[in-house]
Amino acid sequence: MSTLSQELDRYLTLRRHLGYSLGTTEQNLRAFIAFAEREEAAYLSTALFLRWHAAFGHAHQHTWAGRLGMVRLFAQWLHDRDPHHEVPPQALIPRRYRRARPYIYSEEDIRRIVETAAALPSLNGLRALTYSTLFGLLAVTGLRISEALSLNVADVDLDTGVLTLRRGKLGKARVLPVAGTTTVRLVAYARERDRLLGGPPHPFFVSDRGARLTDWSARYTFATVCQSIGLRPAEKFHRHGRGPRIHDLRHNPAYLLMLHTPYMLH
Secondary structure, three states, rough: OOOHHEEEEHHHEEEHHOOOOHHHHHHHHHHHHHHHHHHHOOOOHHHHHHHHHHOOOOOOHHHHHHHHHHHHHHHHHHHOOOHHHHHHHHOOOOOOOOOOOOOOOHHHHHHHHHHOOOOOOOOOOHHHHHHHHHHHOOOOOOOHHHHOOOOOOHHEEEEOOOEEEOOHHHOOOOOOOOOHHHHHHHHHHHHHHHHHHHHOOOOEEEEOOOOOOHHHHHHHHHHHHHHHHHOOOOOOOOOOOOOOOOHHHOOOOOOOOOOHHHHHHH
């Protein structure tokens, strides 16, 4: 493991102790450090970032401005430890950002999303079960995707219908009661999940193999489901394109309850 990789591990561990989830940040910084290793760079620099941007610069300017911000924070931390590291200037990639207008899903949209997720290909049926339950939960609670994915089995009280969110926004913990119909679905999911895995896992929402779902896989799966039902345009090479986002589920009307039809669970 290179020195830069070791420093990145320390940086991520420190920030997570402060309450940050850093799923997307870690993904981008690891890609940057992998590029730095291929370049045999011992220190971070503006020139190194620009070469990374030139090699993988097909994303939008706003995306690269965000990546620059992630690299800058890491570089500032490194610079404090070793002044040989250079912090790229903030103006290197101007941020031209307009907040995306949220897409308000109709009840029919939610029904089709959950129904399509329940038919996803799966080794043992758990992937389809997990995503249909996860997307339904997000639609009726307004949870952030990071909050839902961070739930452990111990955080979901199936007797009282209360979720304990230990790593909410800005690292603050909170509790969230859910409706009785939602609790029924969560109970059914947990029962079938444990039957398929031979016992309860540590995370609440898991993959076919019992591992915690990643932020990237949840967002990608949601986007491909939306493509399959026409909410997003089809793209070549398995790209998920643009369109309604999983985050937009947070803006749904509060009266949308977990759907009662049996497609939620096979």
